[in-house]
Amino acid sequence: MSERAQILVGRPPQPEDREQAQQIAQAQERHLLLDPRPAEEMEESILRPLSRGSVWYWTALLILGGAVLVAGLTWLTQMYWGMGLTGLNRPVMWAVYIANFVYFIGIGVAGTFISAVLRLLKFPWRAPVTRAAEMLTVFALATSGLFPLIHLGRTWKFYWMLPYPNQRGVWPSYHSALMWDMTAILIYLSSSVLYAWLAMLPDLGIARDRFEEGWRHRYFRILAAGWRGTEGQWRTLKTAITLFSLAIIPVMVFMHTIVGWDFAMAIQPDWHSSVFGPYFVTGAILSGAAAVIIVLAIIRRALHLEYFVRPEHFDGLGKLLLVFSVAWAYMYFNDYLVPWYGQEPAAKVIQQLFERGAASPLWLLMLFSNILLPWATLWSRRLRTSVPVVVVVSLFVQVGMYLERYLIVAVTLGRNELPFDWGQYTPHLAEILITIGAFSLIGFLFLVFVKLFPIIPMWEIQEGQMLHALRRIGALLVPTRAELD
């Protein structure tokens, strides 16, 4: 380690005896922020994936890109030949596309929420998690934003939703929940991009300096926009991020509440529920936290970032997952109990369909994945710190949350107030291909992103390592944090 390289390492505690040396080694193994490495080495390991690819990378890019291409062509085909290609039919006029829309928006909601809330509450372990979470938001939101367009049929008429003076003499109606929805999505998507960029600015400066020449240097020079890390820039940046976080959290809550209202404003039995807003928000954060876990695990493994993403992060996110699983169960019970007690015929039919009817395997799998499995595993610290366990639980939560949306949209719609109009929906090939393409799109965008941007926030880790140290209390060395903000 060169002399210059040692600058940021700080002063490691000098062990007095063997027991302390052991404690220090343990703490450093467990906590990223107590295990500082030279800036050069850290930046090198984060920026290495940008310039070096592997066969695996290009294979994955090819496969996911192919799936996206297939989905795109399917969409074009559907635009040309009409919605008859889908399984949509009266009475189920909202199905997989809308379920996808809600599902991906839910994932998107959670990313920036996790990043912003962890920042505001100063969770020490947040540093390496934030960027991946923010980008998950951007990509999932962009993907989910496609689904109303795909569902639209005549996609090219989309601009009729935009409020601007026009020769048609009509304005979009702000009485409509769908209009609130579009406003909220556009606001959240654009703000999430700006938020991620703002928090990435110092890292772009680092990348600009680390790539001395070539197109990467010019590219990062433009993106870093002249960031130099002056005192004034840092001060304004930190305030800006804090204020931005304060603003983006209510936007996120609002956005998914409005998605819930898209359903609750209709007079469809089982949708017309006042708990739908908070219930949707809780479910969104549950599925989103699980998605962040999966993305982090993949990034950690594929880019060899074991130093940055450690079991402590899965531990923290696992706790979040457990808390929101409990909250979701509470909300779901609220939404279940009132119709159960009321025994209104229309609602009763739907509950019977879920409990004993054709939909019951899906319903039971949903309850297992969202409640039983997280509760059975995530209470244990040992299981939470095991990456495979947390990832498997997260995958189940994804399945459970997807089923929840599918049940609410496609199955519930088949049972309305008029029994002669009942129907059943089965997804057709077009819908399946486009859904696979949507999942692939998120992976594809992540693959492109890790080639063009640092996926782990370097400055936040360096700052965290500056603030954290071991403090001796009696015989024990305890991790402590300097309160600087």
Added chain:
Amino acid sequence: MANDVLLALFDDLDPVPDAMRKLRQMGLPDDRVTVMSSVPYQSQILARPRARDRMPRVALLGAILGLVTSVSLLAAAFLLYPVVQGGQPIVPVPPSLIITIEVTLLGTMWTIFFGFFVVNRLPAFGQPVYDRSITLGKIGVVVRPDEAQALEAEKALREAGAGDLQRLSGDEGAGNRAWIRFVLGVAGVLVVGAGASLLFAYGVIRIPFPSQMVDQDSVGYVQGPRLSVPAEAIPVQGPVLLADQPALAPVPATANSLQRGAVLYTIDCAVCHGVHGTGDGTLSSFFNPPPADLTSQDVQQLPDADIFLAITQGRGDMLKLAENLSPSQRWDVVNYVRSLQK
């Protein structure tokens, strides 16, 4: 010489506050010193005076901007293009609140983002005073002394323990004009984009694409066959329509009926027949022959039942409105059409 800038690089944080004190002792104003680091250090850590943070005000400004925007947007939407809907007032408060909150937060966030750049005079693409080793953990101190103080400042920085000291001629703010080019570039892209979309909007460029569903080669059915009506259902018969005979007992043309008719007319008829019934609605240019002038002699001399029939069954290109209007509503519209004057 007057514009000379000193860039001192410190390997460690500890000597920096000392250097700051020394520079201040020799009478150098604080605003002539800039500290650069790869980690956010507070002013107090660097022994520098706390400067005012302008971001909270920027955020407040953004919130106000957003609020004004949302209120104007809603005013435009509700008052210029009133839509009578579901028994809600023309300006409904709860939906307006949703949009107001959303757009206010939008204004706040965007203004924070762009305000951050404006406050810091970014983007700056020139050659500002900087050294790459700052990202590796060095701390850079930029000093812009007067000519008289230059040597003294250099000495102070060396004494404090600056590992590397560079004397650069040039202005720290050099290249700041690059942001003008940047803004012009962004604006140019937006203008070109908007212009290109106008080419499509006004049909200068046409893509042969079936934009009306009527022309589309759709496959599959969307509406499935209905199940048979349950046995206990009561069949509803439509009105009997005979020429010169009233379809149902007409609704008398009371003030209430005229008022209802006016509202229904605005919703269902005005888009083609025009607000004043003169056949010049927004969509009228799409029809050949154009929609009838309802104030004309030809229309006004028709018996009520014929107007009722035209509404019910449609006529020529006119759609039938039987599903939109109940029979009594149709009579309200007939009464209203009767009241239309040139």
